[in-house]
Amino acid sequence: MKPKPRSSPQQAEPAEPAKKSSRSGEAQRSPAIKAVPSTTLPSTALGTGKAGAQIIVDALLAEGVDTMFGYPGGVILPFFDRLYDAPIRFIIPRHEQGGCHMADGYARASGKVGVVVATSGPGACNLTTGLATAMMDSVPIVALTGQVRTELIGNDAFQEADTTGITRPVTKYNCIVKDVKDLARIIKESFYIASTGRQGPVLVDIPVDVQVARCETDGAIEMDLPGYRLAAKGHSGQIKAAAEAINRSEQPVLYVGGGVISANASGELRALAEKAHLPVTTTLLGLGSYDQSRPESLDMLGMHGSAYANYAVQECDLLIAVGARFDDRVTASVKTFAPRAKIIHIDVDPASIAKNVAADIPVVGDAKHILAELIKQVEHRERETWFKKIAEWKKKFPFSYDRGASTVKPQYVIEELCRQTGGKAIITTGVGQNQMWTAQFYRFSRPRQMISSGGLGTMGYGLPAAIGAAVACPDETVIDIDGDHSFNMTMTELRTAVENELPIKVCILNNGYMGMVRQWQELFYNKRYSKSYLSNPDYATVAEALGAVGITVDKKAEVSSAIKKMLSQKRPCLVDFKVDREENVWPMVPTGKSLNEMDGLDLLESLA
Ligand SMILES: Cc1ncc(C[n+]2csc(CCOP(=O)(O)OP(=O)(O)O)c2C)c(N)n1
Numbered sequence: 262m263k264p265k266p267r268s269s270p271q272q273a274e275p276a277e278p279a280k281k282s283s284r285s286g287e288a289q290r291s292p293a294i295k296a297v298p299s300t301t302l303p304s305t306a307l308g309t310g311k312a313g314a315q316i317i318v319d320a321l322l323a324e325g326v327d328t329m330f331g332y333p334g335g336v337i338l339p340f341f342d343r344l345y346d347a348p349i350r351f352i353i354p355r356h357e358q359g360g361c362h363m364a365d366g367y368a369r370a371s372g373k374v375g376v377v378v379a380t381s382g383p384g385a386c387n388l389t390t391g392l393a394t395a396m397m398d399s400v401p402i403v404a405l406t407g408q409v410r411t412e413l414i415g416n417d418a419f420q421e422a423d424t425t426g427i428t429r430p431v432t433k434y435n436c437i438v439k440d441v442k443d444l445a446r447i448i449k450e451s452f453y454i455a456s457t458g459r460q461g462p463v464l465v466d467i468p469v470d471v472q473v474a475r476c477e478t479d480g481a482i483e484m485d486l487p488g489y490r491l492a493a494k495g496h497s498g499q500i501k502a503a504a505e506a507i508n509r510s511e512q513p514v515l516y517v518g519g520g521v522i523s524a525n526a527s528g529e530l531r532a533l534a535e536k537a538h539l540p541v542t543t544t545l546l547g548l549g550s551y552d553q554s555r556p557e558s559l560d561m562l563g564m565h566g567s568a569y570a571n572y573a574v575q576e577c578d579l580l581i582a583v584g585a586r587f588d589d590r591v592t593a594s595v596k597t598f599a600p601r602a603k604i605i606h607i608d609v610d611p612a613s614i615a616k617n618v619a620a621d622i623p624v625v626g627d628a629k630h631i632l633a634e635l636i637k638q639v640e641h642r643e644r645e646t647w648f649k650k651i652a653e654w655k656k657k658f659p660f661s662y663d664r665g666a667s668t669v670k671p672q673y674v675i676e677e678l679c680r681q682t683g684g685k686a687i688i689t690t691g692v693g694q695n696q697m698w699t700a701q702f703y704r705f706s707r708p709r710q711m712i713s714s715g716g717l718g719t720m721g722y723g724l725p726a727a728i729g730a731a732v733a734c735p736d737e738t739v740i741d742i743d744g745d746h747s748f749n750m751t752m753t754e755l756r757t758a759v760e761n762e763l764p765i766k767v768c769i770l771n772n773g774y775m776g777m778v779r780q781w782q783e784l785f786y787n788k789r790y791s792k793s794y795l796s797n798p799d800y801a802t803v804a805e806a807l808g809a810v811g812i813t814v815d816k817k818a819e820v821s822s823a824i825k826k827m828l829s830q831k832r833p834c835l836v837d838f839k840v841d842r843e844e845n846v847w848p849m850v851p852t853g854k855s856l857n858e859m860d861g862l863d864l865l866e867s868l869a
């Protein structure tokens with residue numbers, strides 16, 4: 262077993278079939294095996310008792326699964342056959358990547374485990390981007406894949422891929438089930454592993470013969486995970502040390518990541534910030550963990566974060582990191598990050614602590630518990646000078662743009678979306694400028710409201726994630742604020758929304774460019790816009806062809822009424838906003854610079 266990047270259980274099963282050198286020539290192949298198509302089921306595998314496929318369905322139902330996403334194929338057909346009568350809502354995407362992002366969006370919006378299923382080979386390979394996206398952002402997913410018959414594994418059988426090998430680096434845990442007797446236990450363990458500790462995707466690969474094999478079951482399923490230990494409660498001595506450091510601090514900053522949302526600890530976060538009186542900045546994934554309308558909020562930090570958050574971090578004497586991993590988009594130059602600060606790092610994953618930035622007071626454990634303990638021990642302090650300084654930065658360098666421009670500014674579209682939805686919608690995004698402007702200009706007030714691919718930065722995530730979120734939260738308005746080229750990557754999923762009557766909204770900030778790439782080329786490659794332009798289709802026509810409502814906006818004066826019309830639709834609706842083509846995201850910390858060395862501040866100051 263190769264070392265895993267984060268704490269993981271022992272392999273419950275041999276994870277990787279002993280693979281013959283499959284490229285070494287025909288001589289190694291058995292003619293007898295070659296003659297049998299991989300989807301032909303060996304009748305000898307059938308015994309008495311419950312079939313593997315039914316065991317899977319029952320195990321899913323036992324986990325409370327009522328919704329799943331997936332796409333069929335030959336070696337997963339026994340399982341799909343059992344789904345025919347199962348009380349599980351099933352959403353079929355147009356591509357397995359879309360299905361995986363849907364399960365991911367469903368998980369982020371609901372807090373439950375997302376489930377996705379695919380066939381072997383091409384189906385399983387198509388899941389990898391979705392799994393990597395979920396892995397980087399610690400999203401609980403259970404992926405089930407069909408595999409060729411056990412006896413064919415390693416023979417280059419039709420649609421065979423080494424799924425556990427391919428997905429090992431992009432899953433928290435994976436395994437192949439070779440004996441039907443292990444199936445129920447492994448599925449139970451998968452849900453447990455995906456949803457506990459630092460959450461993440463788990464993949465279970467199930468050969469077709471295991472799906473048809475039968476075994477007697479008595480219903481009792483015991484997990485067997487001796488190597489998987491969870492640090493539930495934080496160390497009381499470390500918590501005490503953290504509380505004392507907070508009480509002593511003159512210039513503290515709470516730096517909050519997606520871990521607080523995963524731990525359902527937003528209530529505790531707010532209580533701590535209010536009681537001790539702490540300014541709060543969040544990462545992209547932490548948006549929504551702290552109500553941005555509150556006075557302590559510093560909004561997002563990092564490369565495109567607020568000037569006031571970045572300055573506060575660079576000048577603070579105490580940085581309290583909770584459920585965040587000091588990603589390079591946050592720290593900028595690590596060497597000069599938060600140079601004056603003592604660092605408290607609270608995280609459920611011991612491997613994340615001191616990985617990028619050394620922690621003075623590490624606290625390993627569940628954020629909800631640790632924050633609750635801290636609340637008891639911290640004292641209220643006014644910290645007037647510190648908050649005054651922050652207020653000055655806020656006044657001087659707010660997020661801004663040219664509001665008087667005659668063109669459609671992307672930031673204006675987002676502000677108008679926020680205004681008309683009362684800041685209450687669930688928002689998903691593409692990747693690039695659209696994502697950063699959404700983080701800057703939509704105001705998030707509650708957890709699980711902002712759904713974006715932060716760690717991997719996966720273009721094409723926004724639309725399928727919106728579909729997953731809409732399945733999870735049928736009573737909410739779900740809006741995908743997307744880039745034109747991000748949307749291009751998975752746009753056929755709009756048909757999935759239409760087919761399943763999910764009235765999601767898609768707002769394309771259509772600048773005609775891979776805008777973020779173009780911005781870097783403008784700033785760092787002498788405006789040589791090499792290959793960052795592609796011609797786009799007419800998106801409103803595409804939307805109509807896929808059965809959704811399509812609207813085009815190319816005038817500023819039409820923005821507000823188009824959004825109103827979009828929000829009133831009971832069907833999926835897309836609005837193609839032809840935005841200012843060369844607008845940039847400000848501020849920006851160029852690569853290699855310190856967090857306080859932001860470009861664009863003169864502009865922001867002049868617009869303030
Ligand atoms: C799958 C994938 N391929 C490439 C990239 C690199 N990349 C990051 S942003 C970007 C451009 C995005 O363009 P668009 O979706 O139009 O968004 P904009 O920046 O214009 O808002 C690219 C190519 C990526 N993040 N994901």
Ligand SMILES: [Mg+2]
Nearest residue numbers: 744745774776
């Ligand atoms: Mg674009």
